[in-house]
Amino acid sequence: MTTQRYADKTVLVTGGGSGLGRAMALAFAAEGAAVVTIGRRQEAVDRTSELIAAAGGRGFGLSCDVRDASRVEETIAAVVARTGGLDVLVNNAAGNFIAPSEQLSPNGFKAVVEIVLMGTFNCSRLAFDALCARKGAILNIVATYAWTGEPGAIHSAAAKAGVLNLTQTLAGEWGRYGIRANAIAPGPIHTEGTDKNLWSVGDVEKQLVRSIPLGRLGEPGDVARAALWLCSDEARWVSGACLTVDGAAAVHGGSLNFRKAWDAMAAVAGEQKH
Ligand code: NAP
Numbered sequence: 048m049t050t051q052r053y054a055d056k057t058v059l060v061t062g063g064g065s066g067l068g069r070a071m072a073l074a075f076a077a078e079g080a081a082v083v084t085i086g087r088r089q090e091a092v093d094r095t096s097e098l099i100a101a102a103g104g105r106g107f108g109l110s111c112d113v114r115d116a117s118r119v120e121e122t123i124a125a126v127v128a129r130t131g132g133l134d135v136l137v138n139n140a141a142g143n144f145i146a147p148s149e150q151l152s153p154n155g156f157k158a159v160v161e162i163v164l165m166g167t168f169n170c171s172r173l174a175f176d177a178l179c180a181r182k183g184a185i186l187n188i189v190a191t192y193a194w195t196g197e198p199g200a201i202h203s204a205a206a207k208a209g210v211l212n213l214t215q216t217l218a219g220e221w222g223r224y225g226i227r228a229n230a231i232a233p234g235p236i237h238t239e240g241t242d243k244n245l246w247s248v249g250d251v252e253k254q255l256v257r258s259i260p261l262g263r264l265g266e267p268g269d270v271a272r273a274a275l276w277l278c279s280d281e282a283r284w285v286s287g288a289c290l291t292v293d294g295a296a297a298v299h300g301g302s303l304n305f306r307k308a309w310d311a312m313a314a315v316a317g318e319q320k321h
Pocket residue numbers: 061062063064065066067068085086087088089091111112113114138139140141142143162166188189190191232233234235236237238240241
């Protein structure tokens with residue numbers, strides 16, 4: 048049962064061809080939105096569109112690298128031309144890999160910051176006119192390590208801290224246009240990618256679960272349901288906020304245990320190298 052609270056709305060999800068982006072795209076479509084997903088791989092966003100269609104929803108996918116401002120501009124123009132406007136922008140696209148800072152090259156750092164921080168700015172800035180016309184909402188996906196830092200992920204942690212700050216600035220600047228800007232900070236979530244590359248390494252999942260009061264890792268739907276609320280009219284006076292969705296890990300030593308988990312992953316990565 049859905050309430051169709053997004054009927055007549057258009058939602059754009061960056062990085063919508065996998066993981067949380069795909070889950071959020073499906074959730075918005077189930078609530079009646081026309082959902083456009085973007086990512087570099089056309090086949091991945093097409094697969095999301097197929098899943099949306101199979102569930103009776105509407106949407107399409109476009110290949111777009113969020114680092115490329117002119118491609119982002121063309122893409123947003125195409126979204127507005129095909130659907131009539133834009134109501135919600137979800138900045139979810141990200142890159143990440145484990146690397147202790149002393150081994151991370153400046154280019155590796157730059158690559159992640161460009162996708163996460165520059166990509167979020169590019170999409171938000173270039174969607175401004177369209178969002179302004181509809182008094183739309185921006186949702187930025189960060190991570191709980193945005194405010195603690197994250198051993199093994201200095202690039203992602205610094206970029207997410209930047210996105211959190213950008214969210215607050217946009218809420219302050221664009222509130223006068225009726226645009227809301229919020230963030231969600233997920234804790235560790237099961238997705239195809241994280242299951243394969245992170246949680247299945249050694250006893251990482253066990254370590255993490257121990258640090259999560261609600262006793263499990265998150266599911267993509269946990270984040271998608273929070274996204275539906277934050278971008279809806281039910282949250283119409285919520286802006287500049289960051290909603291943590293992590294089973295209470297961040298306030299109960301999650302970071303410490305997350306560190307142990309990263310150490311386990313780094314050890315396995317090191318063993319594989321030698
Ligand atoms: P994911 O499956 O790796 O998804 C990332 C998506 O971003 C991919 O679909 C990828 O598609 C897209 N992308 C990467 N670079 C891009 C670029 N330059 N331009 C456009 N799209 C690009 O990751 P996820 O686990 O679902 O994570 C989604 C979001 O949640 C991220 O912001 C992540 O930091 C955050 N998060 C996740 C977790 C977790 O446990 N899963 C925890 C905290 C926060 P292409 O490769 O086709 O471009």
